[in-house]
Amino acid sequence: MSRDPQHSRALELLEILHREESPAPGAPVRRETSRVRIPKQGALPQSAAWLERLYHGELVPRERKPQVIDTRRSCGPYMVSVDEPPMVLLDACSQIATLNEGFANPGILQGLHEGRFDRCLWANPDNTIAAVPELDEYAAFLLGQAPAGLAHASFVCAGGAEANEKALRLARLHGPDPARRRVLAFDGSFHGRTLVTLGATSNPAKRKGVDMPGFEAVFCPRDLSALEATLRERGDELYAVIVEPMMAEGGDIHLTREFLLGVRELSRAHGLPLIVDEVQTGFGTSGSFFWWTKLGLGDSPETAPDLLTCAKKAGLGVVLSRWADEEPAPVNVASALRGLIQAETAHLQAALEAPIRERLHLLVAEFPGLVSEPRVAGTAFAFDLPSARERDAFINQRFARGFMTYHAGEQTIRFRLGACWELAHLDDLFARVSTALRRLDDPTAQTCAREGAPHRRTRWFEIREISEDDWAEVMALEQRAYEPERSDSEEFLRETAAAGVALVARDVETGELLGFVFAAPLEHYPDVSGPDGDRFRGVGHTLYAADLTVSDQARGNGVGRALKTEQIRWARANGYTFVSGRNRVGLTTSMAGLARSLGAYTAKVLDNQYGGDAQAEYYRIPLRSPAPLEQQGPHGHDLASGVQAPFGPRPAFMATRELVGPTASRLNLSNWATPDSIQFIEHLRAILPRGTGHLYTTSSRDELLDKSLRCIKMTRPAATIAVGFEGGYLGHTTASARSLSDPAGFGPGFAMFDWPLLPHPADVGAEACVAALAALIEAHGADAVIGLFVEVVGERSGKVLSSAAALALSKLCSAHGIPLAVVETASGGYRSGAGAWGLDGLDPSFCPNLVLWYPGGQLGQIFIDSRWWVGTPLMLISTWDGDELSQIRTHEHLRAAHRLELGPAINALDDLVREAATAAGDGARVGGQGLYRTLSLAGAEQAETVQARCRAKGLLLARGLPDTLCFVPALDIAPAALRGPVRTILLDAIGAGSGLDLGARERHEYA
């Protein structure tokens, strides 16, 4: 709905380009699983071209690694670049310890193809509006693993820093005295990069410029007598103690059981809640689900912490606690489900500890005096080098040596593997590490030499459908290849060939039979274990691969792969959705590897097979991406979830996207780029809010504010006061967001920092508001002010920023060099009706310095002008920096919204809220703009009653400030629905008297 045809045309052309570059949803999977590959001289031409597009004009900091990653080809420990030939690296830190089964996690693939993601893949359900079963299931799983007494699980959007913020909030609420503002943390600690968690991070260099009056950490040496003394002297000032059982960023320091038990006992003796930060160590990393429990702690309430936090492998932030969280926030449900799936197989990591230990000790023995302090638990291991010089000489070689890892602290090199690592992968990694250690002083060690180039030779065999002449040789090979209980009869194979397809491979010169492959529809095998219990039996879309046999002489020559590929091609051409098959566990690893490289996942492990106690893997190779299901049944009317799902739960246009790669192979966007993420950023470049020229990405709404404040403080280190507005909302998980949001409706002690909230110009007029800001500047000095944060449309209040107020505030801010940030969550993404941004509807001379936008999911965008931009790499990052799946959805939302004509729906919503306000009578006020409208009623009770009555009739409304209802429909809502059933329900709810049992609220779930 852009008003400028030229701009619309530019967006259309960009979309055409992007669609041409994107994989079609049905494109064959080509996973690279078998080895490290390094192109000649490390040349990455496609990656370089993509990165040039990303960095063009310094839009984002140059902080991504040189390989642009193909999530659809990456598999297990192998991370594959988009190049031809690709660079294939062993990811020995598992995406900063976020993956426990490597890339293309089989459980996630299975979930995607068997319907587990159907409620959260295409759009993000708003868990603050309706119950989300995936989150309930996740909470139940985690509580089953939790240390004694931790009876509540809550989820936060971004990751570890937010989880710790939430834990600190709960500790403060329930600790000795909610007025206290200090916590105890340990030397070497790292707890995240939001203001408060960074404040509790011991490295002064990392904390520089972000220390903020109102919160303080007291750092204590890792020593019980020092702790005892600190608590004796300062225990009365503290409200919590926070500790990592293994200090990862501090240098993989394994704290002892005795020390941690002492921390538990001393904190309890001083009445202080103990937070155990397992962001990096939880989810089976140590071999036990939690590091704390690995140490034999936590099986009784006496040795359990009061709060425990997770993130990374959890997919989002998790807080387990003795106390319930009364302030839930929206999260990206698909990330939670990925976390749950990782949790379900977390135990598989334990098996790696012994083989890693063995190899690590051999490494130490090989390099005496160079490699020291080997340490391992589960899939995490580390060693020390003598100094930062050797450390850097090692790290700088990593790509040339074919692996990825990080250092920590001055001397430590650390590794994080996953359950997908087989012994051969371990041997390969340790050989590479050993080479790197031998070449620390070699000036050429960083130069990439070609490795693992595929052999190119002309096909020496042909594949064709079976003919009668082939049968005798086929049966002879079958009987040679298998022991009697595994070999198939001729009758069985003939029936298969008749019902499906049989292909043979023969040497083109000698005519020798090299192998064959048989398959028929699943339904053809009622008595075969695997097909007999397949959930898709009867659907008619699965081809069962009954037999794949390659002669001894032909093995290792690509014959098996060629036969399987040909079979898949046949299945695809004949309309099948899946190819399934069986492999004997243990005996046929090459076959299992082949299937996996073609995108297979294990659908089931079958026991008692082959006439004994052997196991078989029943695998499934999907031939198509999952597609959005048709809408099922009546949905009611959701006028609440528009921020999370701007086009409802299953937008049809999402079918054009291949989502399996980005969902099953999640990357740290802080470190790596993908074509999808770059295309999204290019789209943002085309619609940058006016005045801005750069952007940062975050993983949540709250992180938008934290990152903006830290960014500004890099140029204004002395500033300590951020300024917001009454009724405003910037999030409620991190301390900074709570301190800038109106506390109405939240629990006690909501703000952490004493930051002022100005009266809103919509209430007092621009002049009075500006006068209040001027008085504040006068009182504290302009240099004390970090920035002014104002919503274009108040998400909880509906208060709208007028052009007059915007210009007046901006004038005063720029006169004093104070940055002005506008928040577009309720107005951006075309929702205001004025254009891509609400800003587009304000006076064209108004140019804010920053624009903050939370588009839903696990994503946030900060747009910023050149004056306040900090382009230094790796300064303003967190583990994820967003989520690729959320980016893809947002990209599609922006494309679809741009095409929409919103006027009729905006008018219908305007008529609705106005009519409702009239019906509600005295004191009712309408607010908001475009397709984000509010109705403030006489009080909280009335708002609650109307909301509950509407909900009972299937109309979901959101709640803003306690007295305010919010109307946030999908952008493509039919005006007729607003004028028809929605109107009837709403007016009934306002007009009807009492009589509704508010205790009997329905729980609406997405169908």
Ligand SMILES: Cc1ncc(COP(=O)(O)O)c(C=O)c1O
């Ligand atoms: C122990 C610990 N806590 C917290 C964090 C912060 O997590 P995130 O980057 O997800 O905010 C990290 C990140 O490395 C960590 O290692």
